[in-house]
Amino acid sequence: MKDNKIIGEIIEVSSRSAIAQSYELYDCPPIGSVVKCGDDAEDIYGVITNIETRSIDPGRRPNPKGPGFAEVNELYKSNPEITHLMKTEFNIVFLGYKHENTTTISIPPTPPRIFSFISTLPEDEMINIFSDEGLVKFIVNSNMELKDDVIIMIISKYLNSKKTKTEEIGSFTSQLVGALPDQITRITNIIQNLNLQEK
């Protein structure tokens, strides 16, 4: 997915989180991705914690289209209307905001407006957010769904954008120890489950 690409709009919002709908079915970055909720006044950053795809009409539940298809793609080709009748929504938990070129890890003072654009984050902005040592603590103390899974995915995603990872793993481990005192098993579980790829 291209950086800075506008992928959808906020359709429900509160102080801590938002629900957004993507323009295209399934066109949503994976869980753990940091996105920008662009408002004209300031940039607000959030992490995707949940993705849902369902009928656009709550009164019409999808019925299975098969049997008779060997592949799911074949099923979609045989029913081209599906993409018009379903929608993908995703939950975003706010992590921070940028005001006058300063990034702060916190919930934004005011949430973004409804219909604010959601865009993917350029790498330099992602590095800027991750360099803030308060980020891990903020996530750990938040009440987001699938908290540890999101931490694993968010750290993996960041580390996979770097050429060398050893130093950063050490840094994140320290941050986790600070954020989760006396929870060695949990920290070990997070570190062991990082999905790191060689560059």
Next chain:
Amino acid sequence: MEIDKTVKYISRLAKQLKNEDSFKATIMKKLKSDLESSINFRLEDITNEQNDEATYADLLQVNDAAEALVNNSVFSTDGSTLEADRDLPIEFAAINVGYVNINYGEDPKAEFDSALSFYPDPKIQEIDSRVLSDVNSMSALRHVMEMEYLADKMEAFKADTIKLGFIDGNFYPNFALSHINNNTLKQFLIKRLKVVAEKVISLAKNKAYIISYNSSPKSVHITSKMDSKISSDFRDSEIFNELLEDNQRSAVFNEISKDTDEKSLTPVSFIYLNNSYEIAKIEFIKDTIDKDAMGKIHTLVQSQVQKGNGYPKILIESHEQAVISQSDRKSISILTERELNANNLKYTTTQKYQSKQSRNI
């Protein structure tokens, strides 16, 4: 309401229906042999595909669908009416026509669209405020708009594949037209139907066919002309349910027009088909679909019925696209109130309406 009384009444009706069904089943058992024994019996005012007077021999004809078509495009429109509310201080009606196109095959895609119109419309003098609350007038107008929208969209769609447009119900809104008392409006709608019929004929020359699809129709075109010993209050669908196997269709029939306003419309032909869920009636403008094209259309209809689990998928989706939901209706009511208040107009409904809303004891 006295539920006990209602239950007894419905129970009596059910028993009556059971007796009728048993009687019909006896006749149906020997239907085929009865028809075969009077094969030359003529069906008055009904002609067959060769324009000869139809006989029982035509009823016994069955046809199968053509082979599956990989590349095809189906279209449909359906409409929904927001009737004028006489309790509101401003009187208006709205018609929403939903449109869906689905293309199957090498380039699968779909298009969803809708068109909303409000009445009275200063450009259409024939639809005045008296028409707005007349169900038949609005129903006929909606049907005309559905046909026009469908024909226009299909005309604009460029593809070499076979194109099939579906209209829900009958091809023409005959019932509604015949119940319109305002002759100016009636003639206005008939004129528009004649124009759209010309467009349908022209489309058919380019492999773009428009048909109407009627699910389990109550029509008696055929049975009303049969020997009363055989037909005895049957619907056409009941006869063809016996004569057609799953996925078979009947021969093409035409009904000879009576001299009424709505019969001056370009004539339509019809077939019945057993789609393996029920009997459906398909109508189309006479001579726009030959036997070869009908075989292909039959295949496309069957495919749509399979996709829709018993009813053409394209009609299901155009209906959904058209519906003016209860929440839409409520929103319109709130908007009306807001606009009236914004213009410093006192918003008052009738006392009857207000009493129904409060329902105080």
